Amino acid sequence: MVENRHFYNRHENYVEPSSAVIVVAGGAGFLGSHLCTQLIDSRHSVFCVDNFHTGRPQNVEHLKASERFTLVHHDINEPLPAAIPRCDQIYNLACPASPVHYQYDRVKTALTCSLGTLNLLKRAADDNARFFQASTSEIYGDPEVHPQTENYRGNVNTVGPRSCYDEGKRFAETLVTDFGAQHGLTTRIVRIFNTYGPRMHPDDGRVVSNFIVQALRGEDITIYGSGEQTRSFCFVDDLVEGFVRLMNANADIDGPINIGNPNETTVNQLAEQILAMAGSSSKIVYHPLPVDDPRRRKPDISRALTRLNWSPQVPLQDGLSRTIAYFLDEMRNSGRNQTNAFAS
Incomplete structure (x- = not known):
């Protein structure tokens, strides 16, 4: 299937290196595979590192024919293999991002955010590589400030069922910031808001993939809570463009930057839109809202607009x-x- 690619205009603060060696940890995942594709299209050499806990080899199957693409089966809770040559950039996207996956092994999730991030930072220091940390809007918790700006410190339960991810990502931001300052590394932190698009895992529990799969199968559409809670949905191509702009920004970037779509949509509205677009007769059913599920989520993207022109x-x-x-x-x-392509 030919992908419909979207192209963007760069600006003066964006300087992309030519023929860089780039490591993408979590590169066979939903977001990572799209990032690998863009980097290969830009003529870089990419080492895609993944333990396949949630990443899938088929997500990067289209890249295997490129001599500039290398798939490495590896868990970042161990140091990167020495066989990976000196790199210019490291993108850390290696962590399960949906509750059904990051709650499967909460200790492993916390360690991936801490020990795994530290291992990648150490390699960045050895190679003098620029480092990119994929953080999340989940660090804002169930926010009491709306929309969420980067200086909002959040409302997070430190011991709840989501805390392995929320607090893990918060700690990773601290680790990246302090390690970078101590070792003189250029670091970038992005806070990702709800993202959707091709190559989402069908069973990852995210609202877009859940609704689409259920609608196409003719199953009930499951909404948790009243459905009046809001999210802001960003298409994956837009998100990846924000990643690359942030990584290669010529100007100093102090602190995290929100990347997401500021157009707010209720979960009910999303369900109705997907049902209509899929031509589905599925019915909507309601279940209790999970613990600590955010009521509203909307990014303030002022910094992305002014610093990245994104x-x-x-x-x-x-x-x-x-x-x-x-x-x-x-x-x-x-x-x-x-075969069941929708199997976990």
Whole structure:
């Protein structure tokens, strides 16, 4: 299937290196695979590192023919293999990002955010590489400030079922900031808001993939809580463009930057839109809201606009159309191959 790529105009604060050697930890995951694709398209050499806990080899299958792409099966809770040559940049996207996955082994999630991040930082120091940390809007918890700005310190439960991820990512931000200052590294931190698009895991528990898969299968659409809680949905191509701009920004960037779509949508509105677009007769059913689930989520992207000249370009309707087409194609391929492409 040919992907519909979106192209962006750069600006004076963006300086992308030519033919860099780049490590993408978590590169076979949903976001990581799209980042690897963009980096390969930009003529870089990419070492995609993944332990395949949530990443999938098929996400990067289209890149294996490139001599500039290397897939490395490795867990970042151990130091990077010496066989990976000196690198210019390290992107750390290596952590499960949906509750169903990061709560499967909470201790492992916390260690990936701490020990795993430290291992990558040590390698960055050895190679004098620029370091990128994928953080999350979850560090804001159930926010009492709306929209969320980067200087908001959050409202997070430190001992709840989500804390292994929320607090793990908060600690990782501290670790990256302090390690970078002590070792003279250039570091970048992005706080990711809800992202969707092709290559989402069908069983990851995220609202977009859940609704699409349920609608296409004719199953009930499950909404947790009243459905009036809000999210702000950013298409994956927009997010990855923000990643690359932030990593390669020529100016000094002090502290984290929100990357997300500031257009707020209720969960009920999203469900109705997906049902209509998928032509589904599925019914909506409601279940109790999980513990510590945020009521509202919307990024203030003023810093991204002024520092990176970045804003999302893909409307929700267009992004959902491409995402539904992806899942429909996956279901058809599954039927032809008589294998379950939607298996965990």
